[in-house]
Amino acid sequence: xxxxxxxxxxxxxxRGQQVTLSCSPISGHRSxxxxxxxxxxxxxxxxxxxxxxxxxxxxxxxxxSGRQFSNSRSEMNVSTLELGDSALYLCASSxxxxxxxxxxxxxxxLSIL
Amino acid sequence: xxxxxxxxxxxxxxxxxxxxxxxxxxxSGNEYxxxxxxxxxxxxxxxxxxxxxxETNEMASLxxxxxxxxxxxxxxxxTLRDTAVYYCIVRTVGAGANNLFFGTGTRLTVIP
Numbered sequence: 001x002x003x004x005x006x007x008x009x010x011x012x013x014x015r016g017q018q019v020t021l022s023c024s025p026i027s028g029h030r031s032x033x034x035x036x037x038x039x040x041x042x043x044x045x046x047x048x049x050x051x052x053x054x055x056x057x058x059x060x061x062x063x064x065s066g067r068q069f070s071n072s073r074s075e076m077n078v079s080t081l082e083l084g085d086s087a088l089y090l091c092a093s094s095x096x097x098x099x100x101x102x103x104x105x106x107x108x109x110l111s112i113l
Numbered sequence: 114x115x116x117x118x119x120x121x122x123x124x125x126x127x128x129x130x131x132x133x134x135x136x137x138x139x140x141s142g143n144e145y146x147x148x149x150x151x152x153x154x155x156x157x158x159x160x161x162x163x164x165x166x167x168e169t170n171e172m173a174s175l176x177x178x179x180x181x182x183x184x185x186x187x188x189x190x191x192t193l194r195d196t197a198v199y200y201c202i203v204r205t206v207g208a209g210a211n212n213l214f215f216g217t218g219t220r221l222t223v224i225p
Contacts (some may be wrong), residue, residue: 004156033212043157043215048219056212090156092213099145102213104156 002027004093004105012111018079021108025072025093031055032074033102034066037088050075050096078110086112117201121218125195131188133219135201138182145204146177147213148186150197157200157215160186191223 013019022031025032033056043092045058049068068074072093078085088109092102118136125131137146147162160176161168163184168175174187187204188195 035213041212042217043217045214046211048212058212092156099162101147101159101162103159106154106156 004091006089006091006105006108008108009106010109010111012113013081014113015083017081017083018077019081019087019110021078021091021110023074023076023091023093023105024043025091026103028097029093029103030055030072031094031096031102032068033092033094034074034076035090035092036060036087037090037107041102043090043107046076081112083112086110117203117216119199119201119219121217122222124176124222125191127193127200127225128132128190129222131191131195131200131221132180133186133188133201133221133225134183135186136183137201137203140181140203141205143205146181146184147202147204148173148175149200149202149213149215150195151200152194152197157193158192158197160199191221193223193225195221196223197221 007022017106031050033048036044037043048056052068066076088102088107090107092104094100094102121188145162145164148160151157161173163175177184198218198220200215202213
């Protein structure tokens with residue numbers, strides 16, 4: 001079974017631009033969660049989508065948004081990029097029911113110049 | 114979700130058992146203990162989880178104390194590939210609670 005796939009693996013942007021990251025979950029998984037990992041703040045939860053609806057949201061500004069498609073694939077968008085948005089962005093999928101672990105992709109490393 | 118406390122770092126000799134402790138003294142009855150690890154430049158990898166009984170799978174064993182205030186992840190025969198940061202997470206399970214709160218974890222170094 002293929003794992004969680006994130007594209008692209010690396011991305012370089014400049015301040016003020018916007019970016020879209022993509023995540024393809026494990027086949028059959030309906031929940032997709034996004035996390036940001038930085039050296040200073042560690043791994044932080046951004047939001048979760050289940051059946052095309054945002055089900056949970058972390059404490060990030062509105063510049064961070066996401067969506068999920070009917071095939072469970074998800075995208076995350078960051079607008080008006082800031083230097084502090086440089087991070088590893090991780091996507092995790094799970095079937096979505098109780099007590100089922102999330103499985104992570106290897107992330108997209110975003111660098112802001 | 115309850116907070117967890119883990120040692121910052123640990124070493125283990127290759128071939129020996131690695132025992133990684135985690136304290137979660139404020140855990141409540143509907144919270145599970147999850148363990149993940151992250152090898153450099155990769156996403157976190159799910160290892161094991163449990164509620165109150167000890168659990169074992171092909172990767173590791175999870176021992177949870179009777180009062181559930183602490184747990185230990187055991188890698189029975191550590192290899193160099195087990196060098197990673199190990200995260201102990203207490204997770205409330207319920208509708209709409211599908212997010213994980215990662216702490217700083219334990220950096221395990223397996224020494225040849």
